[in-house]
Amino acid sequence: MDTLLAIPSAAPGGLDAGMGMHFGHCDVFTLVEIENNQVKSVSTLDNPPHAQGGCLAPVQLLAGKGVKALLAGGMGFRPLMAFNQVGIHVFYAGQLPTVGEGVSAFLNGQLPEFSQEHTCHGGH
Amino acid sequence: MIKPEQRILLVSTQADTLADALTPFLDAGFSINHVPDLDAALAALDPGQPPALVLLDASNDKDGAALREDCMRVLAHCALTWVAAISPLRSEDFHAAMEGLGMLPPLPPCPTRSDGESLLEALRGFLPRC
Numbered sequence: 001m002d003t004l005l006a007i008p009s010a011a012p013g014g015l016d017a018g019m020g021m022h023f024g025h026c027d028v029f030t031l032v033e034i035e036n037n038q039v040k041s042v043s044t045l046d047n048p049p050h051a052q053g054g055c056l057a058p059v060q061l062l063a064g065k066g067v068k069a070l071l072a073g074g075m076g077f078r079p080l081m082a083f084n085q086v087g088i089h090v091f092y093a094g095q096l097p098t099v100g101e102g103v104s105a106f107l108n109g110q111l112p113e114f115s116q117e118h119t120c121h122g123g124h
Numbered sequence: 125m126i127k128p129e130q131r132i133l134l135v136s137t138q139a140d141t142l143a144d145a146l147t148p149f150l151d152a153g154f155s156i157n158h159v160p161d162l163d164a165a166l167a168a169l170d171p172g173q174p175p176a177l178v179l180l181d182a183s184n185d186k187d188g189a190a191l192r193e194d195c196m197r198v199l200a201h202c203a204l205t206w207v208a209a210i211s212p213l214r215s216e217d218f219h220a221a222m223e224g225l226g227m228l229p230p231l232p233p234c235p236t237r238s239d240g241e242s243l244l245e246a247l248r249g250f251l252p253r254c
Contacts, residue, residue, distance in 0.1 A: 055226035056204065056250065076224030077196060081203035085171060119224055 003068040005032040005106060006045075006088075007099045013044035015100035019093065020047075021073040024055055029062065030099045037107055055079040063088060071102045071111065077119045090114035128176040128205055128251065134158045135165045135194075136181030142210070145231060145240035152244060162194050166201050174205040176251055181210045183233040188213050188221030195225050206250060208243055210235060 008020030011027035020026025026047050033041040045065065048057045059082040062070065070083060073094030083090050091111035093102040105111050132154050136142060139158050146156060157175070159165045165178065178198050182191040188211065195207050208228040211218055218230050228246050231239045 056206075076226060078199050078203055078224065078226035081199045085203050 002036070003034045004066050005034055005069045005071065005103065006030070006062050006065075006067040007032065007071045007093075007102055008047070008073075009044070009099050013099070015039075015042055015098070015103065017099050019071075019073055019096060019099060019102055021094065023072045023075040023079065024058060029058070031065065031067070032099075032103055034107070039103065039107075056082055059083055059086060059088075069106070070114075071106060072114055075114065075119060077116065080114060080116070080119055092118050094118070128174045130154050130251075131175040131177075132156045133165055133168060133175045133178045133205075134181070135162060135179065136160070136210070138181065138183070141234055142181070144237045145235035145243070147237050148240045148244045162197060166197065169198070169202050169205075171202040171204065174202050176206060177228075177247055178205050178207045179210070179231075180207065183210050183212060185211065186213075188218060192221055192225065195222065195227060199225065206247060208247075 007030045008023045008026035009028050009030040010018035010020055013028040013030040029045045031043045055078045063086040067088055069089045071091050071093040092114045093111050096102045134156055137160050159168055185191045191209055206228055209230045211230040212233050
């Protein structure tokens, strides 16, 4: 599997960082390039400021970077719909404490698709 | 990435009462497409060419439940547009009822030109070129 994966992360990001459970308000996104089902490279991307109604900013940011999959613990209905509509698959990883563990679970096919039942009412 | 057009999709059965609030948008170069109900709105909503704003008139929705459902139908069809509502709910009640939907601040029933200017300003924060 080759893809570019984004994970909302606590600062400073990277595989050892904590997962950013509130998608829209995370410190940074960790970007993980996957090639042949292995981690090829890891980088970070600052999360833009989040204002009321601004859920699309990170969607546009990540889509513009070529991200194809996202791991998240919490997200509102609107950004979930927007990610789906721009072709970014979202997976639920709310039970995992670190980015690296989330990436491992993703590579092992252990993460469920993030569904409407996972969406939060705000605080995303 | 799809960019919203400088256009409003207004969903209301009483558009004549909204003229004052919409004037700032017309002055800013927006066009307005008016439909009477949500089914007509969804039929008019092209995800490939989304309007900048879908404005839902929920003046008679006292608890926000129907508005939330309508907003979710809009977003499930096209999430790359911004959504605002005309609602009688108090600010905190509106926010609680609509959390997670990323809506812009609401307009009160019978909104004024000033209310429209505030909404345009909020939208401009996300569409810096408009």
